[in-house]
Amino acid sequence: MPILPRRSLADAVAAAAHAEHVTITATEQHVTIAGADMWLTTATQLGCSDPNPITATVPTRQLIAELKGLPDGDIEITTTQSALRLRGGKRSATIAQQGRLCEVRTVAxxxxxxxxxxxxxxxxxxxxxxxxxxxxxxxxxxxxxxxxxxxxxxxxxxxxxxxxxxxxxxxxxxxxxxxxxxxxxxxVEAPKKSSKAGSAAxxxxxxxxxxxxxxxxxxxxxxxxxxxxxxxLAPEPFVEWRRILDAAVINVTAVVDAAKLSTWLRSCPGSVVELSCGEADLRLRYEVLDDTGLRLLGEGEDAIEAEVLNAAVPIKLSVPYLRDALAGYAGTVRLCWTAGQPLRLSDGDWTAVLMFSR
Missing domain, CATH: 3.10.150.10 (DNA Polymerase III, subunit A, domain 2)
Structure with a gap:
């Protein structure tokens, strides 16, 4: 019978939790835990001691629940024509087999x-x-x-x-x-140093x-x-994305510190922010709207230090969209916009384009 550590088995089943059913297949070399939905198939191979060839398909949620109830240590896996049985210590669990077999094809x-x-x-x-x-x-x-x-x-x-x-x-x-x-x-997590002398990470x-x-x-x-x-694989998500990117190539309006702007956006209570430029700052005027986005509940103004390179008319943007766009930035970020064009943010390798709000 296949014998596996409970934690390894539970981790493999959790990786396939997107599927309604999980298939456990044991061969002479390893045990495979696999689950599939419409877009994704996950298969985990674990080494085991003295495995006998078995195959069983069971409901994922029930299997996860039963594994949580078993004690830490080795788990014995056995099957019948209609059930999967797990045994750990003095406790055992039996799950009725049901669901479609998850087939995993080998890649050359x-x-x-x-x-x-x-x-x-x-x-x-x-x-x-x-x-x-x-x-x-x-x-x-x-x-x-x-x-x-x-x-x-x-x-x-x-x-x-x-x-x-x-x-x-x-x-x-x-x-x-x-x-x-x-x-x-x-x-990839950083390797943890072992407390035992001479043991390798x-x-x-x-x-x-x-x-x-x-x-x-x-x-x-x-x-x-x-x-x-x-x-x-899915189809191309939006066939005009190249046109969006090319249309936003304009002169740099201002250069700001990404961390300062991100911090301000995280604390901003508004849903829409209007950007404009002063002599040496980026002016931020936000609006607090109701759930419909039509009724104005409040507003406020602020400014952060910036290097202003070109004059531009004010532009309104979604606060969540601008916050998401700046999440990957470090250092300074270039803001580019002009009348009737979207906002472009760039730091060389990273570019974001945001359509203006009306």
Missing amino acids: AELWQPLSSNTLAAALKQVAAAAVKDEARPAVSGIRLTRDAVIATDGARLHHRNVGLSWLPRDLTLPIGCVGAVCDLLA PAAPDFAVAVGANNIAFRSTTAAQQRTLYVR
């Missing part, structure tokens, strides 16, 4: 390419706020990956981050619902990526486990 070894995890994960997190998040339209909700940038837009704003993705054979789109799982897989995972005709796979490999995400 030559298709895997090494991946720099920190670079891609940071870029995805930075642009994700601007992606469409509409459960009624999942096909248009995504982040566009190109060989030199990642882009997200919902038509009212656009986030663009320069990043080298030389392994990409073509432009493709990650569904927004899968971006969080990809970032979690690629997250755990090695960082090895990451790899493979691109297919209709999907993309990300893999993380450690000494204890191998986890793979299979993501179904």
Whole structure:
């Protein structure tokens, strides 16, 4: 019978929690815990002692609940034709088998390419706020990956981050619902120093990526486990994003400290802010609106130090949109706008475009 540490098994099941059902498959080499929904399949391989070939599919929520009730230590896994049984210490749990078997296809070894995890994960997190998040339209909700940038837009704003993705054979789109799982897989924690003298710190995972005709796979490999995400590709989220980016190329209006502006936006009670320039400052006039966005409840003014380079008419912007755009900035940021054009923020590798509010 397969025997696995409870924490490793619980972590593998939690990674597949997006699926309604989880399939546990044991072979002579490892145990695979897999779950799939419409866009994402997650499969985790764990080494085990003396496994017998078994396959069982059970409801994810029930499996998670039963694992929480089992004590720490090794868990014995056995199956019958109709049930999965878990035993840890003196406690056991039985779950009726139900649901569709989750099949995991093997990716040919030559298709895997090494991946720099920190670079891609940071870029995805930075642009994700601007992606469409509409459960009624999942096909248009995504982040566009190109060989030199990642882009997200919902038509009212656009986030663009320069990043080298030389392994990409073509432009493709990650569904927004899968971006969080990809970032979690690629997250690398700093190795913890062991308290025992002479013991080495755990090695960082090895990451790899493979691109297919209709999907993309990300893999993380450690000494204890191998986890793979299979993501179904989505269509391009907004076909006019290139036009939005090109249309906002105008002269720099002001240069401000991103940290100071971000701090002000986090404490701003308004939903709309009007930007204008003084002689040596950026003037901020905000409006507090009701839930409909039509009734004015209050307003206020403030200013922060800035280097003003060109005169420009005032521009109104969404406070949450501007706050999201500045979340990835460090140092100084260039603000560019003119009459009838959107606001463009840039620091070289990072660009955000925000449509003005009326």
